[in-house]
Amino acid sequence: MAANDGKSKLSFLPSGSTLHKISALLTLLLLILAFSFTSPAFLTVNNGLTVLLQTSVIGLLAIGMTMVIITGGIDLSVGSVLALAGVVAGLVIKAGVPVIPAMALGIMAGAACGFVNGLVITKMRITPFVATLGMMMIARGIALQLTGAAPISRLGEAFGTLGNGTFFRVVEMQDNGFPKVIFAGVPYPAVLLIIVAIIGAFLLQKRQIGRHIFSVGSNEEAARLSGVNVDRTKIWAYTASGALAGLSGMVLMSRLVTVQPNEGVMYELDAIAASVIGGASLMGGVGSISGSMIGSFIIGVLRNGLNMAGTSAFIQQIIIGIVVIGAVYIDQFRNKK
Template sequence: MSEVQTRSRMRFLPSGSALHKLSALITLLLLILAFSFTSPAFLSVNNGLTVLLQTAVIGLLAIGMTMVIITGGIDLSVGSVLALSGVVTGLLIKAGLPVVPAMALGVVAGGVCGFVNGLVITKMRITPFVATLGMMMIARGVALQLTGAAPISRLGETFGALGNGSFFRVVEMQANGFPKVIFPGIPYPAVLLLVMAVLGAYLLQRRQIGRHIFSVGSNEEAARLSGVDVVRTKIWAYTASGALAGLAGMVLMSRLVTIQPNEGVMYELDAIAASVIGGASLMGGVGSISGSMIGAFIIGVLRNGLNMAGTSAFIQQIIIGVVVIGAVFIDQMRNRN
């Protein structure tokens, strides 16, 4: 076969990343089908909206985690940064600042933590695993110290709007004077996740920073020789991951209408799992936001379906751990091929 014919055939063959994403999508559909048989209420509108709400936080974390993983790094601090961002917001609201500016500053606090991660990794040349592990402990410790490990409550109805509000909610007043919900509406967190996923995909696929992120993850030295500012690119990715962790914290704490400094424990593992299940390679250079969203919904549907089936939380951790190991194994096989 000539070289031209070989290139022509390769153009029409699906890439390993596309096949991984397709297999993840098929897995998601099979999970939905299986759980629909185990529980009649699984396919109900209310349960579907519950899955959207549960997946929104994981999805937001997974967007930032995917960018970091594509650079060849890892961010173990997102769960603790999520909690610290919430604590900063809660304290600012208690100090008299309006909710929206307080939430914005909470997201900024998350971005600052990510920026520090990037600086430590690039300037001090500490491996991402160790650097973000340190930030995980620091952010959690600061959150607990600022609050005395106690929750911050009585933050007002406005604070709960982001996590509990919805678009197109239809409520009908009954003859007895009590409201009846006809359609619960599309939750704000689900719309926010969609907007951030589209923005993240646009940045990765259409903007220069996205090309730089992929080039750094594929071959850092080649990227440097090609004129890519490796330090700036890595700092940008970790800052974005921190800011998205802060945004996820706003959604989660708003749903609870209370600031919990102990929230976010093990969330970094869910974010990593969503990214890897969706096709991101821990070796760097491979990944997509759409794949990570599929991975996030796999975890969300899995948790929801197992809960409805009465499976204990411990068994759920075991099952998700097995799924992650399987996804990483497939990734390693893909890299070998």
């Protein structure tokens, strides 16, 4: 009875992944509190909306990256795939295709890159690091070759709607005839991020593909012996990561209202950082979309707060690098425990 009572008490204790998620959330709250003292403009509605907008791209990338990391892999190509997807959409729009179908083609181009990653990893038995590193170079090279390394502009106002549109925007006309913005509105990308995060969490937690992703990352051989199609599961995860990189490209290029083939450099590291900070284990088998969202906002708040404090971009990279190393160290310590 005593042993059973001990087990029942221990069952109420939070798991290691839950503790990691709680610590990440506390870190986010502490960052917000700290930056609110360094700049009076930090804790304002407008700045909060700015953080939401800036975090949306990294958040979308982190959702796909989390799925890949849970399988025990890594995707270094998402930044370059983001740029290639934007280039595909921009060139198709220039050819006369409407914006929505053009963006769909851009997302499909991203999914195709992810599908190739999955095939190379599963069929050619090349490690994810090398396979996706190769795709990173290939996708960037194609994007630069197709555009001659020049931006694609004059894509029309409709192209900028996804990245710059808002819900619930309130504008009041003043006596002098000029409009005054009362509430800037909730950015479309932020709403899109929430929708995609909910879908991603549902797939991971409630659907068979999610269970397969976790089982492959926990023990690939055991998953194979239990009937899981390991190759198909990995290909699905990398295709989803590529598609979300393509969607991120649509959001980013739409915000700029110009396609930049050089965009997305180092974004893969931000996505990996967000996933790991949020509790995803680089050993595989552990991770969550909610944790990755917390990690994404930690990265977004860090960048925003440091920018408002006048910190140079180089120092920001150093700080985020230290945060990533700390998160990986905590992950290794958790795995040992």
